[in-house]
Amino acid sequence: MKELTWVEISREALIKNIRQFREIVGPDRILCPCVKANAYGHGLVGCSKTFLEAGADWLGVNALYEARVLRDSGIDAPIYILGYVPLDSLEEAVELNCRLVVYNKKIIEKLAELTEKAGKMLNVHIKVETGNNRQGVLMDDIVDFAKYIKSFEKIELEGIATHFANIEDTTDHSYAEHQLNKFMKAVSLLESAGINIPIKHCSNSAATIIFPETRFDMVRPGISCYGMWPSSETYVSYVKEVGGDFSLHPAFNWKAKIAQIKSIPSGEYIGYGCTYKTTHQTRLGIIPVGYYDGYDRGLSGRAHVLVNGKRAPLRGRVCMNIIMIDLTDIPEAEIENDVTLIGKNGDEKITVEQFAEWADTINYEIPTRVNERIPRMYL
Numbered sequence: 001m002k003e004l005t006w007v008e009i010s011r012e013a014l015i016k017n018i019r020q021f022r023e024i025v026g027p028d029r030i031l032c033p034c035v036k037a038n039a040y041g042h043g044l045v046g047c048s049k050t051f052l053e054a055g056a057d058w059l060g061v062n063a064l065y066e067a068r069v070l071r072d073s074g075i076d077a078p079i080y081i082l083g084y085v086p087l088d089s090l091e092e093a094v095e096l097n098c099r100l101v102v103y104n105k106k107i108i109e110k111l112a113e114l115t116e117k118a119g120k121m122l123n124v125h126i127k128v129e130t131g132n133n134r135q136g137v138l139m140d141d142i143v144d145f146a147k148y149i150k151s152f153e154k155i156e157l158e159g160i161a162t163h164f165a166n167i168e169d170t171t172d173h174s175y176a177e178h179q180l181n182k183f184m185k186a187v188s189l190l191e192s193a194g195i196n197i198p199i200k201h202c203s204n205s206a207a208t209i210i211f212p213e214t215r216f217d218m219v220r221p222g223i224s225c226y227g228m229w230p231s232s233e234t235y236v237s238y239v240k241e242v243g244g245d246f247s248l249h250p251a252f253n254w255k256a257k258i259a260q261i262k263s264i265p266s267g268e269y270i271g272y273g274c275t276y277k278t279t280h281q282t283r284l285g286i287i288p289v290g291y292y293d294g295y296d297r298g299l300s301g302r303a304h305v306l307v308n309g310k311r312a313p314l315r316g317r318v319c320m321n322i323i324m325i326d327l328t329d330i331p332e333a334e335i336e337n338d339v340t341l342i343g344k345n346g347d348e349k350i351t352v353e354q355f356a357e358w359a360d361t362i363n364y365e366i367p368t369r370v371n372e373r374i375p376r377m378y379l
């Protein structure tokens with residue numbers, strides 16, 4: 001049974017994207033797609049299974065609860081947790097055999113106690129601060145921190161990572177180069193101290209696609225696994241600096257049904273705040289989707305949806321659970337017809353990027369904010 005609104009995810013598109021990443025990174029590098037934030041809104045379990053089938057090696061989540069959902073769904077592939085795991089949740093992280101990003105001695109101390117008690121090894125990856133100033137160990141502390149980790153028998157220092165701050169928002173890559181140099185400096189400081197860490201990684205989608213030298217031993221692409229360019233700047237950089245046939249396949253198609261159609265005379269107000277007044281006899285469609293579902297209120301008066309391959313503009317404000325659309329020029333539209341909010345419909349399409357422009361934000365935010373409760377169907 002379909003819901004009032006649902007998201008159709010193209011498995012074919014997801015598979016093509018992952019296979020392209022595999023092609024550019026080669027067979028030996030670890031391919032770790034990020035499936036955090038409900039797989040960028042595309043559905044955590046469905047995407048994770050599809051990515052693994054398509055040849056991904058690891059999965060990157062943000063939090064322990066996401067790792068738990070994956071393990072409960074039967075996934076036993078390596079799971080790398082990119083975000084913070086609090087002290088009182090570390091026991092479960094050991095139990096679920098997760099790989100953790102680390103930058104606090106307190107966490108290491110607790111992990112040492114837990115791994116000893118459980119008689120189990122745990123893999124950790126040091127996050128180095130190179131200029132993003134989020135999570136990470138400062139350069140001056142890196143050797144001391146690594147030695148501290150190495151002093152515990154059951155904690156394996158498997159990886160070292162960093163994350164770029166300014167690689168997708170610009171075609172000027174000097175800051176990314178500066179961060180890459182700092183990352184390599186951290187690696188060489190550790191090597192000089194006799195500490196060789198097997199898995200070095202720092203590449204998100206933009207870095208993986210544009211800068212082969214950032215790929216090291218593992219890559220962590222997110223947005224592009226779902227078929228989106230991180231930004232138009234990244235696309236321009238790719239075309240100008242790399243050139244090739246790397247093409248992305250968007251997987252996200254958000255749909256709803258028409259709940260009612262009625263004829264409204266000219267001169268009537270529509271919706272809260274009476275912000276829109278009809279200028280003609282209007283065939284008005286009522287669609288049961290609103291800002292609770294993730295259809296941003298900022299789209300009021302700016303967006304259109306697609307019905308029978310034609311554009312139908314929004315009228316009035318986006319409500320919590322309803323939007324109103326003008327079907328005057330789509331006389332064949334009927335109750336329960338499908339409406340496309342994002343995706344293709346006939347010869348027309350609404351891209352996530354178009355939607356993001358209407359909402360005055362970036363493409364990342366659009367699918368991740370489509371309510372998790374809305375079913376994701378894999379076609």
Ligand SMILES: Cc1ncc(COP(=O)(O)O)c(C=O)c1O
Nearest residue numbers: 034082163204205220221222223
């Ligand atoms: C640490 C880390 N690695 C990788 C990614 C993936 O980035 P992108 O979606 O730009 O590929 C993210 C995303 O925010 C991240 O925080």
